[in-house]
Amino acid sequence: MDIDPSILAAGLIASRARSARITADLDGERLLGPKLRIVNPPLWEVGHVAWFQEFWCLRHRGDGAPRDSILPGADALYDSARVAHDTRWTLPLPSLDATRSYLAGVLALVLRRLEREGGDADLRYFVQLATFHEDMHAEAFHYTRQTVGYPDPFPQSDSMPPAEGASGDAALEGGRFLLGASPGGGFVFDNEKWAHEVQVAPFSIARSAVTNAQYLAFVESGGYGRREYWDDAGWAWRESAVMQSPRHWVKQDGSWRLRRFDQVLPLPAEHPVLHVNWHEAQAYCRFAQRRLPTEIEWEYAASFGAPGAGKRRYPWGDAAPTAAHANLEGNGTAPVGAYPHGDTASGCRQMIGNVWEWTASAFEPYPGYVVDPYKEYSQPWFGTHKVLRGGSFASSRALLRNTWRNFYTPDRGDIFAGFRTCAKD
Numbered sequence: 001m002d003i004d005p006s007i008l009a010a011g012l013i014a015s016r017a018r019s020a021r022i023t024a025d026l027d028g029e030r031l032l033g034p035k036l037r038i039v040n041p042p043l044w045e046v047g048h049v050a051w052f053q054e055f056w057c058l059r060h061r062g063d064g065a066p067r068d069s070i071l072p073g074a075d076a077l078y079d080s081a082r083v084a085h086d087t088r089w090t091l092p093l094p095s096l097d098a099t100r101s102y103l104a105g106v107l108a109l110v111l112r113r114l115e116r117e118g119g120d121a122d123l124r125y126f127v128q129l130a131t132f133h134e135d136m137h138a139e140a141f142h143y144t145r146q147t148v149g150y151p152d153p154f155p156q157s158d159s160m161p162p163a164e165g166a167s168g169d170a171a172l173e174g175g176r177f178l179l180g181a182s183p184g185g186g187f188v189f190d191n192e193k194w195a196h197e198v199q200v201a202p203f204s205i206a207r208s209a210v211t212n213a214q215y216l217a218f219v220e221s222g223g224y225g226r227r228e229y230w231d232d233a234g235w236a237w238r239e240s241a242v243m244q245s246p247r248h249w250v251k252q253d254g255s256w257r258l259r260r261f262d263q264v265l266p267l268p269a270e271h272p273v274l275h276v277n278w279h280e281a282q283a284y285c286r287f288a289q290r291r292l293p294t295e296i297e298w299e300y301a302a303s304f305g306a307p308g309a310g311k312r313r314y315p316w317g318d319a320a321p322t323a324a325h326a327n328l329e330g331n332g333t334a335p336v337g338a339y340p341h342g343d344t345a346s347g348c349r350q351m352i353g354n355v356w357e358w359t360a361s362a363f364e365p366y367p368g369y370v371v372d373p374y375k376e377y378s379q380p381w382f383g384t385h386k387v388l389r390g391g392s393f394a395s396s397r398a399l400l401r402n403t404w405r406n407f408y409t410p411d412r413g414d415i416f417a418g419f420r421t422c423a424k425d
């Protein structure tokens with residue numbers, strides 16, 4: 001499937017427009033921000049996005065030495081594989097203006113090259129890689145703003161999509177299933193390759209993600225203090241974190257509220273619980289006598305249409321996502337009953353968009369895994385990370401599909417993640 005170079009150029013420009021909006025007001029103290037293990041200094045991250053695009057779309061030459069950067073010394077500043085995370089606050093970084101000039105200069109050169117050499121399959125691949133890399137950093141900027149309490153980068157709209165019910169479980173038959181991406185479907189990451197047959201036992205999965213109201217019952221029962229709900233690693237995390245509720249929940253005058261960016265608002269009961277880590281999701285499951293889906297079950301539920309029909313690219317079919325299907329590139333979470341047009345064949349809602357969903361599965365390579373040119377994307381993280389699926393309101397529309405695998409360590413609650421559950425046998 002060869003994508004027209006003009007579509008790729010439009011994708012680059014759209015990704016830049018969104019990341020520019022999320023970083024537009026970074027200035028003064030916010031340029032470096034607090035030194036935390038889970039965030040990057042914004043000034044560094046903006047430059048890193050430019051560096052990555054330049055490296056893969058303009059400088060990379062197969063096995064040969066890369067061409068020079070238009071910014072002398074760029075590799076020593078922005079190569080995330082070589083510049084240790086905790087040194088990024090003290091690097092001699094260019095000013096914000098100079099960093100933005102680098103960013104704009106690289107984009108202009110890439111667009112020009114795409115016009116000239118758009119027939120080059122390698123260039124088309126790397127342009128997509130750089131676009132999706134920028135999309136992922138835009139989402140990271142977005143959740144960093146929540147972590148450190150900067151203002152919401154997007155104005156809130158009053159018009160929420162209508163929420164209907166999507167309660168209870170969908171019972172799925174299981175059977176043989178092709179897990180992963182098939183060749184010929186466009187750009188994929190190495191960790192999705194390739195589709196291979198797996199056996200799925202019958203299972204029942206919730207039509208909706210767990211809501212704040214449901215999670216509140218766990219919190220109010222004292223679940224964060226009850227050892228029996230946590231496995232050893234989860235309890236070790238809970239003891240070190242000293243928490244009694246999800247991060248950003250605040251109890252004021254007897255009722256629970258939620259810090260959203262720089263504001264504290266009433267806890268939206270029918271929205272999905274957000275900013276819970278894998279341990280918290282697992283503990284809730286023990287409380288509710290449910291379990292997390294495996295990533296095989298998740299992908300099966302999202303992709304399975306009618307018996308005998310092929311696998312769907314998206315929960316609703318093969319059509320690219322619109323604003324009616326899924327909460328992507330949005331302002332914030334929507335109620336779990338919203339977006340009925342995006343339902344799967346079995347009636348599961350919001351499997352794409354709104355919140356990332358933790359699965360029970362460890363992030364591992366598929367059989368026959370071969371690393372792609374950007375070697376640090378998947379390979380360093382196998383075994384230590386858990387798989388999330390589906391994307392959040394802050395994810396790019398162009399990025400996601402049913403086979404897309406995200407992965408974080410089980411202690412990460414800063415990302416835009418919640419979860420849905422399965423019935424226990």
Ligand code: FE
Pocket residue numbers: 048052080133137
């Ligand atoms: Fe990066």
